Amino acid sequence: MAINFADKAVLGLVAVPLMHDMQLSPSQFGLVGSAFFLLFSLSGIATGVVSDRCNMKWLMAALALTWAVAQLPLGWPTTFAILLLCRILLGAGEGPASPLALHVVYTWFDDRERHLPTTIVQQGATVGVIVSGPLLTAISERWNWHAPFLALGVIGFAWMVLWLGVGGTSNHRHVSGEVPATRQAVTTHSQPPIRYLSFLTDRTIIGVMLQSFVGYAVITIGFTWTPAYLRLGLDLPATQAGWLFALQVATQIPVGIALALFSHWLLERGVPSRFARGALISGACVVAGLAYGLLYLGVPPAVKIALMAIASSLAIQTFSFGPMLVAEVAPAERRGALLAITNSIVTMAGLMGPVAMGTLIGSHHGAHGYELGFAATGTLLLLTGAAGFALLDPQCSIRRLQSMR
Incomplete structure (x- = not known):
């Protein structure tokens, strides 16, 4: 996950020299950012x-090989068309990464044991951005903007070799033993499996997808435009912008661990997951939305940086709590597919977020266009946070699925 998110972040980190070298407008660069997601969702589904039905070890190795191959052509001077094609290929390879990684992890842990493992895997993404921010910026400053892509291609190959040596899933699939009695009726093998459409129209899964859709817009806008905002909107030098971007992302680690441990503590004391998971992540979305909205009020630059750190660190937790809520509702035999399908649907936000932000930036001068885009994202977080309080109820979803048997 660290390599996966470093691959995503590199485009934003080299945005200024890349746009200058290739003479790209903000709209064109936004198109490049969105191109990553053209096949992202389809590949994930x-x-x-x-x-x-596949050997997960070889499937994940094939994905990593795709990432590496997609990065290498950008290690040398290239054309706008090649840049687009490489980002599309990279998106196709990375679309399934997060749900498949969690699917592997969930074969090792039962439902109530998944908070910390899920957070650790998802924090790999945070670590990837923290390390890649200053490191890839330094590589770009030392050589040129092509060098970070070359470095990431080599790292991708190295991870593939490592994974083939040590990676794998648990032999225990937790089909019947992972669930409490209230869920065993949903996973009974003597009856036909519930259709995917029944899950996708479930209130809890709809709530997860709404929140994660906006959460992923936060991620993609952040990777594509936050480094450029720090440099061009707040007039910071490249090195300082790289470190501040990394520090903003680093905030996600203590926030993610704290929320995961608090949620686990609530569940251990008998609090229903509607509150221990659903209400907790919904409240986080509301606070994140308010923080983004404050950017538009003209607060000092230091406060803006802090608000962006708070907002992004809370919004991204939808990708820790969302999969746990989906896995709680879904039986083990449907879990891998449902994690991938829901993830693929919500990551369609990547097609719209960067290019919409680019349009706003192109139509407004200075920091105003960036902050207008962040404020719009904050409004969506407020709405989906409020919706989550009403929709996220795994126990109700389990009863509904039982009634379909």
Whole structure:
């Protein structure tokens, strides 16, 4: 996950020299950012559907190989068309990464044991951005903007070799033993499996997808435009912008661990997951939305940086709590596919977020365009946070699925 998110972040980190060298407008650069997601969701759905029937070890190795191959052509002077094609290929390879990684992890841990493992895996993404921010910026400053892509291609190959040596899933699939009695009726093998459409129209899964859709818009806008905002909107030098971007992302680690441990503490004391997971992540979305909205009020630059750190660190937790809520509702035989399908649907936000932000930046001068985009994202977080309080109820979803048997 660290390599996966470093691959995403590199485009934003080299945005200024890349745009200058290739003479790209903000709209064109926004298109490049969105191109990453052209096949991202389709690849995630297709891979997720077959994931329960494939050897996960070789499937994940193939994905990593795709990442490496997609990065290498950008290690040398290239054209706008090649840049687009490489980002599209990279998106196709990375679309299934997060749900498949969690699917592997969930074969090792039962439902009530998944808070910390899920957070650790998802924090790999945070670590990737923290390390890649200053490191890839330094590589770009030392050589040129092509060098970080070359470095990431080599690292991708190295991870693939390592994974083939040590990676794998648990032999215990937790089909019947992972669930409390209230869920065993949903996973009974003597009856036909519930259709995917029944899960996708479930209130809890709809709530997860709404929140995660906006959460992913935060991620993609952040990777594509936050470094450029720090440099061009707040007039910071490249090195300082790289470190501040990394520090903003680093805030996600203590926030994510604290929320995961608090949620686990609540569940251990008998609090229903509607509150221990659903209400907790919904409240986080509301606070994140308020923080983004304050950017538009003209607060000092230091406060803006702090608000962005708070907002992004809370919004990204939708990708820790969302999969746990989906896995709580879904039986083990449907879990891998449903994690991939829901993830693929919500990551369609990546097609719209960067290019919409680019349009706003192109139509407004200075920091105003950036802050207008962040404020719009904050409004969506407020709305989906409020919706989550009403929709996220795994116990109700389990009863509904039982009634379909």
